[in-house]
Amino acid sequence: LAGLQGDTLELGLVARHEEYAYTAIKNPQLTELPDYYAPWMNVAANLPHLIEGHQLRREVAKMPLLSTQYLRGHRQLRLARLALGFITMGYVWQGGGRQTVKILPRALAVPYCTISELLDLPPILVYADCVLANWKKRDPCGYVENLDILFSFPGGDSNKGFFLVSLLVEAAAAAGIKAIPIIVNAILHHGLCSLETALQDVALSICKMRELAHSVWERPCNCFLLHVFGTSWKDNFLMPEGLVYEGVWDSPKQFFGGSAAQSSTLQCFDVLLGIQHRFSAEYLGCMRDYMPAAHRAFIQTLASGPSLRQFVLATGDAGLHAAFNKCVSALADLRSYHIQIATKYITIPAGRCRAEQQQLGGCVHKGTSVLSERGTGGTGFMRFLKAIRDTTRKAQLTEQ
Numbered sequence: 440l441a442g443l444q445g446d447t448l449e450l451g452l453v454a455r456h457e458e459y460a461y462t463a464i465k466n467p468q469l470t471e472l473p474d475y476y477a478p479w480m481n482v483a484a485n486l487p488h489l490i491e492g493h494q495l496r497r498e499v500a501k502m503p504l505l506s507t508q509y510l511r512g513h514r515q516l517r518l519a520r521l522a523l524g525f526i527t528m529g530y531v532w533q534g535g536g537r538q539t540v541k542i543l544p545r546a547l548a549v550p551y552c553t554i555s556e557l558l559d560l561p562p563i564l565v566y567a568d569c570v571l572a573n574w575k576k577r578d579p580c581g582y583v584e585n586l587d588i589l590f591s592f593p594g595g596d597s598n599k600g601f602f603l604v605s606l607l608v609e610a611a612a613a614a615g616i617k618a619i620p621i622i623v624n625a626i627l628h629h630g631l632c633s634l635e636t637a638l639q640d641v642a643l644s645i646c647k648m649r650e651l652a653h654s655v656w657e658r659p660c661n662c663f664l665l666h667v668f669g670t671s672w673k674d675n676f677l678m679p680e681g682l683v684y685e686g687v688w689d690s691p692k693q694f695f696g697g698s699a700a701q702s703s704t705l706q707c708f709d710v711l712l713g714i715q716h717r718f719s720a721e722y723l724g725c726m727r728d729y730m731p732a733a734h735r736a737f738i739q740t741l742a743s744g745p746s747l748r749q750f751v752l753a754t755g756d757a758g759l760h761a762a763f764n765k766c767v768s769a770l771a772d773l774r775s776y777h778i779q780i781a782t783k784y785i786t787i788p789a790g791r792c793r794a795e796q797q798q799l800g801g802c803v804h805k806g807t808s809v810l811s812e813r814g815t816g817g818t819g820f821m822r823f824l825k826a827i828r829d830t831t832r833k834a835q836l837t838e839q
């Protein structure tokens with residue numbers, strides 16, 4: 440803050456917020472690219488069928504190496520990256536981890552890495568692709584409920600449900616994100632009343648995130664397959680060196696798979712409330728590189744600003760103290776609910792599938808299946824979720 444004058448910081452946050460609003464939730468009605476890119480879009484649109492028919496790798500081998508020069512603007516870049524990301528994950532994991540590949544063919548690797556560099560994102564499918572950019576309104580003039588996804592893995596409506604519930608959770612967070620520049624402004628100008636109101640808006644927004652998720656999860660969904668296709672090629676037994684991006688880098692590269700840890704909304708709320716996840720700080724820091732650049736910058740600007748926590752403590756104001764703690768408890772409750780959902784719909788089904796594999800195919804050594812303990816739905820993921828939930832709970836301001 441020493442280097443940032445208050446108004447610069449405030450302007451910085453508001454400006455970031457606008458960018459954030461554009462890249463996070465703005466309606467990406469764009470669902471098509473110029474016809475030149477039909478080879479990508481046709482494969483991506485047909486992915487479940489090609490994967491289930493074990494045709495995808497053959498189709499990719501036939502794909503021409505296309506230039507990215509005909510892509511115009513942020514939205515076309517995000518849509519092209521989304522399509523190439525789905526194809527890449529399907530290409531790598533179509534065999535469920537038993538027939539892994541070491542090389543991503545240049546027809547995919549070259550444009551995917553070119554676009555990813557332009558967007559400052561890693562060449563692997565991330566949460567901002569498959570959740571924030573992977574949706575459209577079936578009826579453009581209709582209400583938000585008539586949503587559909589643009590691309591999917593095998594698993595039909597389960598994919599759609601999981602991607603869309605994540606999107607609705609993010610959409611509910613928007614009101615809380617919008618309150619953040621107001622909070623920073625209130626701290627800089629000592630506006631205790633507006634600060635308390637804005638904190639109440641954040642708490643309400645986080646409560647709404649949980650309510651929306653619960654309203655969707657009441658219907659069963661076996662979406663653990665999604666985590667098959669969202670799996671890492673970093674620290675993964677199945678691809679110990681990572682993936683060679685043909686025509687881009689000579690050596691293999693490792694990248695993390697998709698995860699809710701890449702959600703910028705939760706990291707915004709953590710930074711706002713001064714919640715430091717010491718044991719996961721390195722991984723969460725890495726995850727910022729897997730977020731849209733505007734989101735990353737918003738979080739970094741927020742982190743460089745005044746401490747809300749210290750300000751509330753310094754005022755000794757009971758109303759602010761209660762409003763702050765309501766935000767913390769709502770965030771802990773959301774994380775507890777996320778753990779329930781992940782256990783019920785990912786970890787338990789994945790464990791059941793591993794047991795079936797062991798019965799059917801003899802001993803499946805740890806790490807020889809994408810459903811290994813280390814996979815997104817594995818116990819490592821659950822330990823991570825529980826650790827950040829517990830740290831959140833402890834972040835309550837103690838009685839004055």
Ligand SMILES: N#Cc1ccc(NC(=O)NCc2cnc3scc(C#CC4CC4)n23)cc1
Pocket residue numbers: 564565566569570601602604605608609652653665668669696697698699700702704705773776777780
């Ligand atoms: N590849 C990939 C890929 C990996 C993960 C996701 N989505 C995901 O984890 N959403 C989270 C979620 C699902 N259900 C519930 S209840 C509470 C929450 C929450 C939350 C915070 C806001 C993130 N959630 C999508 C794609």
